[in-house]
Amino acid sequence: MGDIINFSENFYILEDGRVRQFLICGEKEALLIDTGFPDSHVPEDVRKITDLPVKVILTHGDMDHTGGLKDFGECWLNQRDWHLIPEGIKLHDIREGDVFSCGGYRLEALEIPGHTFGSIAFADREKKLLLPGDSVQKGGPIFMFGDHRSLDLYLESQEKLLGIMEQVESVLPCHHEYPIGPEYIERNLLDARALKKGELAGEKHPVLPCCSYKGKWTEFYY
Ligand SMILES: [Zn+2]
Numbered sequence: 001m002g003d004i005i006n007f008s009e010n011f012y013i014l015e016d017g018r019v020r021q022f023l024i025c026g027e028k029e030a031l032l033i034d035t036g037f038p039d040s041h042v043p044e045d046v047r048k049i050t051d052l053p054v055k056v057i058l059t060h061g062d063m064d065h066t067g068g069l070k071d072f073g074e075c076w077l078n079q080r081d082w083h084l085i086p087e088g089i090k091l092h093d094i095r096e097g098d099v100f101s102c103g104g105y106r107l108e109a110l111e112i113p114g115h116t117f118g119s120i121a122f123a124d125r126e127k128k129l130l131l132p133g134d135s136v137q138k139g140g141p142i143f144m145f146g147d148h149r150s151l152d153l154y155l156e157s158q159e160k161l162l163g164i165m166e167q168v169e170s171v172l173p174c175h176h177e178y179p180i181g182p183e184y185i186e187r188n189l190l191d192a193r194a195l196k197k198g199e200l201a202g203e204k205h206p207v208l209p210c211c212s213y214k215g216k217w218t219e220f221y222y
Pocket of ligand 1: 019134175
């Protein structure tokens with residue numbers, strides 16, 4: 001069980017110290033963004049907040065975001081991450097420009113492949129809010145190793161997010177500190193560029209099959 005934080009009207013943050021999810025309550029439906037690890041017990045926490053039917057949308061398909069899926073049975077997720085989802089879950093695609101409205105929020109989907117090929121950010125331009133999944137973080141580490149990730153695409157996607165930076169005041173990542181400012185989009189991008197150019201020294205990770213690269217603001221596992 002994690003902490004439940006009423007972040008703003010109709011908007012809840014579920015937090016278990018490792019990964020966080022977001023729940024927006026409307027009148028007839030609630031919108032859940034991500035479902036945590038299997039042992040984050042997100043479905044139980046959601047039921048402490050609302051009895052409404054829950055629509056699940058995912059920022060991406062990594063296992064720390066999909067762990068509670070079997071209790072919901074279906075979700076919306078960009079097709080390029082469908083291969084990461086266990087069998088038995090009904091899947092619906094999320095594409096660029098799709099809008100999910102709930103409880104006074106209007107979340108627009110932006111395709112930001114890189115951290116995973118199907119990564120999606122959700123932006124509410126009126127509320128100046130960005131839910132970037134794992135793609136924007138303060139400090140990190142941002143996971144960039146493995147064959148379902150691409151540093152080149154990540155660089156392109158951070159440049160795309162940079163283009164809406166002026167329309168964002170508050171960024172709510174799924175890991176580490178929150179809320180953070182939109183300047184972290186640029187900071188993550190600058191560090192990722194340095195990583196791409198080979199300017200960061202790597203140190204072998206003691207457990208994971210990757211190296212740790214520390215940029216000025218961001219650590220990458222690559
Ligand atoms: Zn994650």
